[in-house]
Amino acid sequence: MMAMFFWAFVVGGLICVIGQLMFDVFKLTPAHTLSSLVVAGAILDGFGLYEPLIDFAGAGATIPITSFGNALVHGAMQEAEKHGIVGVLTGMFEVTSAGISAAIVFGFIGALLFKPKG
Amino acid sequence: MANEKRKNLTPVQQQYHQFEQARETKRPVLKNCMRAFFVGGLICVIGQAISYFYMYFFDFTEKTVGNPTVATMVFLAMLLTGFGVYDRLAQFAGAGSAVPVTGFGNAVISAAIEHRTEGFVLGVGGNMFKLAGSVILFGTFSAFVVALIKTIALKWGGLG
Numbered sequence: 633m634m635a636m637f638f639w640a641f642v643v644g645g646l647i648c649v650i651g652q653l654m655f656d657v658f659k660l661t662p663a664h665t666l667s668s669l670v671v672a673g674a675i676l677d678g679f680g681l682y683e684p685l686i687d688f689a690g691a692g693a694t695i696p697i698t699s700f701g702n703a704l705v706h707g708a709m710q711e712a713e714k715h716g717i718v719g720v721l722t723g724m725f726e727v728t729s730a731g732i733s734a735a736i737v738f739g740f741i742g743a744l745l746f747k748p749k750g
Numbered sequence: 751m752a753n754e755k756r757k758n759l760t761p762v763q764q765q766y767h768q769f770e771q772a773r774e775t776k777r778p779v780l781k782n783c784m785r786a787f788f789v790g791g792l793i794c795v796i797g798q799a800i801s802y803f804y805m806y807f808f809d810f811t812e813k814t815v816g817n818p819t820v821a822t823m824v825f826l827a828m829l830l831t832g833f834g835v836y837d838r839l840a841q842f843a844g845a846g847s848a849v850p851v852t853g854f855g856n857a858v859i860s861a862a863i864e865h866r867t868e869g870f871v872l873g874v875g876g877n878m879f880k881l882a883g884s885v886i887l888f889g890t891f892s893a894f895v896v897a898l899i900k901t902i903a904l905k906w907g908g909l910g
Contacts, residue, residue, distance in 0.1 A: 633802070636798060637795050637798050637799075638793075639796055640794045640797070640798040641791035641792070641794060641795050642791065643784070643794070644774045644790050644791050644793065644794025644795075644797075644850065645787035645788065645791030645794070645846075645879045646787070646848045647849060648786040648787060648789070648790025648791070648843075648845050648846045648850070649783045649786050649787050649791065649845070650845075650849075651786065651790075651844075651845030651849040652779075652782050652783050652785075652786035652844050652846065653779070653783065653844055654845070655782075655844060656777045656782055656783075656844075657779060662845075662848050662881075663881060663884045663885070664887045665848070665849075666848065666853070666854070666884075667884050667885055667887075667888040668851070669786060669849065669887075670885050670888055670889035671888055671889070671892040671894070673803035673889075674889065674893045674896050675796045675892065675896060676777070677901055678896035678897075678899070686816075687812075689794075690798050690801060690812075691794050691795070691797035691798035691800075691819060692791075692794040692798070692873070692904040693800050693845070694797065694801075694816040694819065694820070694852050695793060695794045695796070695797040695819070695820070695823060695851055695852075696794070696849050696851045697849055697850070697851060697854055697885065698852070698853070699816070699851075700854070700885070700889050701889045701892060701893055702802050703816070704889055704890060704893030704897075705893045705897050705900075708893055708894065708897035709897050709900060709901070712897060712900075714871040716901075716905070717898070717901055717902075717905075719783065719901075720894060720897045720898050720901055721894070724890060724893060724894065724897075727817070729817075729853070730816075730817035730818065731817075731820045731821070731824065731851060732818050732886070733821075734820065734821035734855070735824050735825040735827065735854065735855050735858040735859070735882065736878070738825050738827075738828040738855065738859060739794065739822055739828070739855075739858040739859045739861075739862040739874075739878050740862060740874065741828065742828045742831065742832050742859040742862055742863055742876075743859075743862040743863050743865075743866045743870070743874045745832060746831075746832035746833075746863050747863075747866075748863050748864050748866065748867065749834055
């Protein structure tokens, strides 16, 4: 269990360092960086490389935004296996729904509760 | 700046561009990376602790535990954003706080809070995904392309 925490820390930290390098060295905006990381996650899952990383590092691989791309591909592939090519569209958000619905619901609750500062 | 763009500039503008580049403050890349590593790593450790919580007290498996963990992290991001803590963290940690899913939550929630003065429908509703929209767009589109290619390759290409 402690090993899992350790690898989550290292792998999660390294993914953040990649993001930081994209900020500082390639001078990308945060939106460009995050979009690139999501696309990278989707492509890695396309080659079947992201799932082993999750088994290895747990939350270190599921918490960074790259896992969003991975989860989108995963949902699409699951449905595609059941329903053929239409499943690519219908299954897209199957696995990712938690992140997006949580962001929408809590975003709205946040807007109700908090007032903008400054 | 790209070379094609530079051709359209007058010599004076080019000179100024060089002048500007020479005086631009150098970013402390190594320090920023260390901070991003530690804060990003810590956020993932918190996420790992939340996953274990869901695995022991609710019947989630290692495969399904990602969803409630992400939702909880976004909830925490809401509280931290609302109390103004996340912005300070972001200034310190850079990508360390932006890359984890809490950064995605922070982008949605801060946009929602910021625009509430414009009303709940046009302000909050219309601007919520102002920053996070690009992540959803490119994530969804690239996932579509990847999954389409993979499905075609598996079905008709005889791969796998």
